[in-house]
Amino acid sequence: MKALFSAAAFSALALSATAGIAQTNLTYMMWGDPPEIAVWEAIVGEFEAANPDIKVKVEVSDWDSYWDKLRVTTVGGNPPDVFAMDAPLYPDWQSRGSLLDLSPYLAAAPETLDGVYPGPLSAYQLSAGTFGLPRDFQTIVLFYNKAMFDAAGVAYPDDSWTLDDLRAAAKKLTIDKDGDGQTDQWGLGTELWDMEPMWGPVLYSYGGAPISEDHKKTTLGDAAAAEAWKFLADFRLNDGSVMSQEDLESYGSDGFLAGVAAMTFSGHWVVPAYSDLAFDWDVAPFPKGPAGRATLVNSAGIVVSASTPNPDAAWKFVQFVISEKGQSKLTELGFAIPVIDKVANSPVFLEQKARGNHKVFLDALAYAHTKPSFRGYEEWSAAVGDTLALVWNGEMTIEDALAEIVPNADAALAGNQ
Amino acid sequence: MSGVGVRGAERFWVIVLLLPTLLGLALGAFGSIAATIGISLFQWDLLSPARWVGFDNYLALPENRSFLKALGNTALFSAMYVPATLSISLVVAVLLNQRIRAVGLFRLIYFIPVVTSPTAVGLVWTWIYSRDKGVLNAIVTTFGGEPVHWLGSDMALYSVVIVNVWGAIGEGMIIFLGGLQAIPRDVYEAATIDGASRFQQFLAVTVPMLLPSIFFQAVLSTIHAFQAFDYVYILTQTGNGGSSLPMLVFNIYREGFNYFRMGNASAQSVVLAVIVLGLTLVYSRLNKRWGQHG
Missing domain, CATH: 3.40.190.10 (Periplasmic binding protein-like II)
Structure with a gap:
């Protein structure tokens, strides 16, 4: 070649x-x-x-x-x-x-x-x-499937939405259509391993941050972050309204595109593919958190x-x-x-x-x-994402995970100074 | 090695004809081994000049958590994979060495996984193991059980061992079939005359006469186990390019190419090679002791 x-x-x-x-x-x-x-x-x-x-x-x-x-x-x-x-x-x-x-x-x-x-x-x-x-x-903004909102009688998201509104709507939009005990439509289908689509913005909108300004310390375990993690973990694990990684993978990693998720967080990169979708959809700003509205660029x-x-x-x-x-x-x-x-x-x-x-x-x-950018980013994000994946799968509590993540992520930062 | 002696002009041609292979081996295999050992003594991120650090990369390994985790996973994996592969493929080979109908077809069926693309097969197994829509859990729930998370952190190791053993039976079977056909019929006839049952014959004739093949296959399986990557990665990969069951080879790749630490990755490769070499030596000792009395 x-x-x-x-x-x-x-x-x-x-x-x-x-x-x-x-x-x-x-x-x-x-x-x-x-x-x-x-x-x-x-x-x-x-x-x-x-x-x-x-x-x-x-x-x-x-x-x-x-x-x-x-x-x-x-x-x-x-x-x-x-x-x-x-x-x-x-x-x-x-x-x-x-x-x-x-x-x-x-x-x-x-x-x-x-x-x-x-x-x-x-x-x-x-x-x-x-x-x-x-x-x-x-x-990152919120994409929503208008047809699913209409069918469930839920008002479309707008700039008044908070994260709690999001969670309530997601629950209403989660449906077992054929009554076989298995979910056929989820409220939210979004990638959770990387900070960009969802957990990063949620963290900031609770007043937290993934990493200190000087990029020397991981701040995922700080008090401000704890409430954000609690929201995310409860939302993902207790409501049954957020697709798991396995659910996503069985629908080509994009539940919104596959027509089984009513909402997703994503960037403009999905727009060309979503333009060919048969159903009506639109976008709304990222819902507000207790510390205001945030998203990642x-x-x-x-x-x-x-x-x-x-x-x-x-x-x-x-x-x-x-x-x-x-x-x-x-x-x-x-x-x-x-x-x-x-x-x-x-x-x-x-x-x-x-x-x-x-x-x-x-x-x-x-x-x-x-989106934070620093030397050793890939190793740091692996140290975070590898363990976080276990939380989203329900195999580890967020508290245990953070006790493991923070020292590992800080070690990755130290090793890349 | 006894065989045909090589003399004079013939020796010249033997060397000439072997030269391309030997050169390839020298440059390809030994060259990269030497390079790996060399790189392992440097701190090198691929992009900026390498810095000599002596044995620092090795000394850092006992504190490298991802390395220790991968080493542990690989050791557990091998401890299950090697005996399972050996025993199952031995049984399959013995069964398929009988005069039964369509034996060729059965041999083919067992060999198919060896020649199929691991990526394709891995995806099929992902579907079999899937928690909500998987074949296996469909069976479990039909019998009233709770769905099992086959590829979750509790079960992944076992699930992955099963796929790897399944994929390796064909190869072991071929080796053992070769060994079985080399056992003279009259040994079995003698055993039959002495009144040995089929099972006694298996233990007293087949296994001892097959020992060289078993040792050979044990070495191969161990090497495969320590280099396991494809099925494991396809079955356990996480969204961020990680793996819920990181193996040594996966860890080496990630350390070197994703984290810009070639020296560290090379040190891990050398440790991996030393482990495999050590185990091979143990097998070879055992083979000398027990496998040569046939």
């Missing part, structure tokens, strides 16, 4: 040499689904039209193989010139010297950041420099390899992706929210083909916390 690529690159080189044009070849690697390839090809097409001397090759892999591929190509000394980055993992890559500092380029072209949302941007601005830019971002970033032979061309591509033109094209995908306010507040985003009230996602920025 690699031999084939380099052979192709070589012949391309030979061709351009004979044609007498100095051409720069870039590779852009990202995680994603097959439909995203076509849109990125279109973005690249526009970029190449404006920069005839640069050719960009887009490589898309699924999430898991993406990170393996990135590690292997980086270790092998052949990393992609430009690649996608998940904001929480950014410090892990940045601190190991694998990303190019974009500060000099930004200093020369400060207008690049005009209108970029400060929240998502802040995750990339470190004291050492800015080694990446947000490419697009996600906020997380971004996908775009970064340049520290060892790229063509940093200038790579920067031009990054700049184009962040530009109004690039962002408008990217918004057509429907997977995410554009990072510049001009595009986000334009019909390109708000009146896109994909269904849903897109403004709810955008408005969520006002009450969103940025």
Whole structure:
């Protein structure tokens, strides 16, 4: 495979040499689904039209193989010139010297950041420099199936909803249709292993936080968090209205899409798939907790390899992706929210083909916390998620789990200093 | 090894013909073993330059909780898997060594799991074990029992051992069938004349004459047990890419590739290799002592 690529690159080189044009070849690697390839090809097409001397090759892999591929190509000394980055993992890559500092380029072209949302941007601005830019971002909101609400005679969620309203509605929406003693429709079907869709926002809306501001201490066991955990554990385990991980897996990991869950917490990334659903659905803000309303915002970033032979061309591509033109094209995908306010507040985003009230996602920025991002994030989140999974399965109490989670998570933090 | 002696020009050709394989072995297998041992003495996160730490990675292992948990799981798994695989595949091989109808078909059926994709089979077993919609719990509830969480933390180990044993019977059966066919008929005839029952023959003739095969298969099973990954991971994976029953190989992968700790992961690999090597030596001792009197 690699031999084939380099052979192709070589012949391309030979061709351009004979044609007498100095051409720069870039590779852009990202995680994603097959439909995203076509849109990125279109973005690249526009970029190449404006920069005839640069050719960009887009490589898309699924999430898991993406990170393996990135590690292997980086270790092998052949990393992609430009690649996608998940904001929480950014410090892990940045601190190991694998990303190019974009500060000099930004200093020369400060207008690049005009209108970029400060929240998502802040995750990339470190004291050492800015080694990446947000490419697009996600906020978590509540999705609900209108048909199921109508059938159960429950009022649609709105911005007055509290977490207790959510729990009461979920219970009413949980139905054993054929009376065989097994639930056929759940009130809520949402992933609970990662903090992003549900437990993170709930934690913040109870006044808690997953980790201290300086990222040195896990705060999941603090007093403020205890009430949030109690709510989550009771909701998941006592009501029978929240799908278990096993339930979710038997419905392709998405009970809302499968039409067996009346509500789910998710980001804009599900919107393209949900647009094809036969039933009517809409979105509402994340319900309020005792300490106010909260949700999480997380971004996908775009970064340049520290060892790229063509940093200038790579920067031009990054700049184009962040530009109004690039962002408008990217918004057509429907997977995410554009990072510049001009595009986000334009019909390109708000009146896109994909269904849903897109403004709810955008408005969520006002009450969103940025998903924590620090060195060792993956190990920390495994230390938390591995044990938390036992709680959601009903195999361990939340108190016992936290007694195990906090020291393990703190050890992971200490090991990554 | 006694056999055909190799002399002069023939020796030259033997070396020439073996060279490609030997080179592959030297670079592929021994090269990566040497590299693993080397890396285990460094702190290396894949991305930044490696730093020499001597035996620190090894000294840190006794305090590494995820390693200890994975080691414990793997040891328990092996302690059940190896004897179960050996005894069941031995019984199956003996039964399928009889003159029965359609014996080829039965042998094929037992061998099918060996050549099927673990991913596909793992998914089928996930469905069998599923708590609410699983086949097994459908049977349990029909008889008035409470649904069992087969892949929950209490039962997962046993459930996973069963799948792995099921998947390995075919391989053991082939080895044992080979061994059985090498036992001369007249030994059994002599035993029959001496008045030995079928069961006595099994204990006094079949098992001792099969000992070399049994030891060989014991070594293979132990290696498989310590390297168990595919079924275990598919059956016990959690949403965050973790596993409710982490095994050594899974832990090594996660430590190295997900947590950026190649040196630590290599040290764990070396410990794993030493354990397997140690057990192999024990088997080989036992084989020398008891397996050679045939």
